[in-house]
Amino acid sequence: MYPNEVQSYDFAFTQAKIGMALISFDGTLLQLNSALCNLLGYDQNELNSTSQPSRTILKQIQILEIVQLGKWMQSMDIDKHQFEHYYYHPSGQRLYLDISISVIRDGKDAPLYYFTQFENNTTMRLMESKLQYSESYLIEKDDSFQQLLEGLPLSLLITKHGIIQYINPAGLQLIQAESLDEVLGLSTNTIVDTSNYEILTERRKNYYSSAAIGSVCYQIQCLNGQQKYVDGFSLPITYKGESAIVGIFKDISEQMLKEERLMQSEKLSTAGQLAAGIAHEIRNPLTAINGFIKLLRTSERKNDNYFSIIESELKRIEFIVNELLVLSKPQGSHTSKPIDLLPLLEQVITFMNGEAALKNIEILPPYLEQSIWIHGEANQMKQVFINLLKNAIEAMNSSGVIRIHARPFDNEVRISVQDEGCGMTQEQINALGKPFYTTKETGTGLGFMIMHNIVHNHGGSITIESTPQQGTTFTVTFPIIATEE
Structure with a gap:
């Protein structure tokens, strides 16, 4: 039966992109459009058939439920109702359908049939599910990230x-803050000590120009006024949807204090070892x-x-005393300039001959007549060669010769100190320079580290050759400059 009332709407009904159907009060499909056939995956004949497959399809699209809802709508004097239902397409895909039911009435307000629309809402539902999953995942991830930050030592x-946007509990403890609210909104300038502002400013410039930050060591000012040293690194991140910087630091104040004590101990040890030789060196002229x-x-x-001999001996004592004063000066006050290595x-x-004489050791100087100029700091250079000679003397039991060679080579000079001591194995040579490693019974290993840093800061290098029970040769290399000017 094709109702006459539908004919005026035939074109819109058949051409609609949304599935439409007219359903009688007993559940018979009176009319359906091609969009509904395409949506359900069957042709019109299959849907209008009275066969078992057709009844299964009609059951899937909730025909009986639609009829029941229609009756309820009439009893409640409701003309339109909408609900959601899922449908399994012949391809196996599960579709989410929005089904809308309207009661169509004639001119006398008598109900005629049900007009239904079937809209495929699968894509929207899948997007909603993905969004819900993503939101849930992000919340879970954010919670996990927050837990990680909170538990980080x-x-x-x-x-x-x-x-400052956030500080974890370990950070609050570091700067002696009672709570997060106490530090939120503070500038890092209030925590970094004023003596390190130049470092802080330079790091900010580097970040804004090239996004490079890297590691750093700061002296910080805690909220209770206590000063500490921290070592760490910074990385760019996205925090709450905006660009930010995360810094991870550890307190190295105790480590710095221990290193300072060891450095001081090394200086005192060196001074004590030199004292005997200096006393001997001064006693002779006296x-x-x-x-x-x-x-x-x-x-x-x-x-x-x-009188000439007395005057000469007094000058010798004066020279030794002056050398001691030079070594006692703080390194930070020195400036680089051209240095003639041979007089140095x-x-x-001359300064070390006294200590060598105590063990009947002779130091043979280099035999060169021309000057060898390098650019550097004289006092630091003296510290390097004093350490090399001191190590050579300590490596020899009693008597022997220490030979010093200075050889210009292309654009550099190589100065070697060769002893006749106990020598070292390759493993011992490889371990030199590691903190607190030493081949001496009472050493700290810091002397070689200090010497290595000085040579490196002057653009030079150190090489070591050694044979157990035969001796060791330390060779330092520096770039040569053409003239004193």
């Missing part, structure tokens, strides 16, 4: 444009001076030669 802070003064007292006439080596050898 290292101090962590997140900043935006230098303003003995000579004392002897010649006695001769002058007993002599009836003036002897200019005696002669001064160091």
Whole structure:
């Protein structure tokens, strides 16, 4: 039966993109459009058939439910109702359908049939499901990330444009803050010590110009006024949807204090070892001076030669004292300038001859007449060669020779200190320079580290050759400059 009332709407009904059907009050499909056939995956004949498959299809699209809902709508005087239903397409895909039911009435307001629309809402439902899953995943991920930050034993802070956005509990403990509210919104300038502002400013410039941040060591000012040293690194991240910086730091104050104590211990140890040699070196000229003064007292006439010897010995003592004063000066006050290495080596050898003499060791200087100029800091250079000679002396039991060679080679000079001591294995050589490693019974290993840093800062390098029970040769290499100018 094709109702006459539908004919005026035939074109819109058949051409609609949404599935439509007219259903009688007993559940018979009166009319359906091609869009519904395409949606359900069957042709019109299959849907209008009275066969078992057709009844299965009609059951799937809730024909009986539609009829029941229609009756309820009429009893409640409701003309339109909508509900959602899922349908299994012949391809196996599960479709989500929005089904809308309207009661169509004639001119006398008598109900005629049900007009139904079937809209495929599968894509929207899948998108909603994905969005819900993504939101749930992000919330779970954010919670996990927050738990990770809270439980991290290292101090962590997140900043935006230098303003603190978050600090974990370890960070709060580091800066002696009672709560997160106490530090939120503070500038990192209030925590980093003013002595490190230049480092902080430079890092910010590097970040804004090239996004490079990297590692850093800061002196910080805690909220209770206590000063600490921290070591860490920073990385760019996205925090709450905006660009930010995360910094991870550890407190190295205790480590710095221990290293300072070890450095001081190393200096005192070096001073003690040099003291014996210096005392011997000064005692010799003092003995000579004392002897010649006695001769002058007993002599009836003036002897200019005696005075020359006394004057020479006094100058020798003055030189040794001056060398001690030079070594005691703080390294930070030095400035680089052209240095003639040969006179510098002669001064160091003179200074160390006293300690060598205690063990009957002879130091042979390099035999070069021309000057060798490098650019550097004289006091630091002296410290390098004093350490090399001191190590050579300590490596030799008693008697022997320490040879110093200076050889220009292309654009560099190589100065070697060769001893006849106990030597080292390759494993011992490889371990040199590691903190607190030493081949001495009472050493700390810091002397070689200090010497290595000085050489490196002067653009040089150190090589070591050694044979057990035969001796060791330390060779330092520096770039040569053409002239004193």
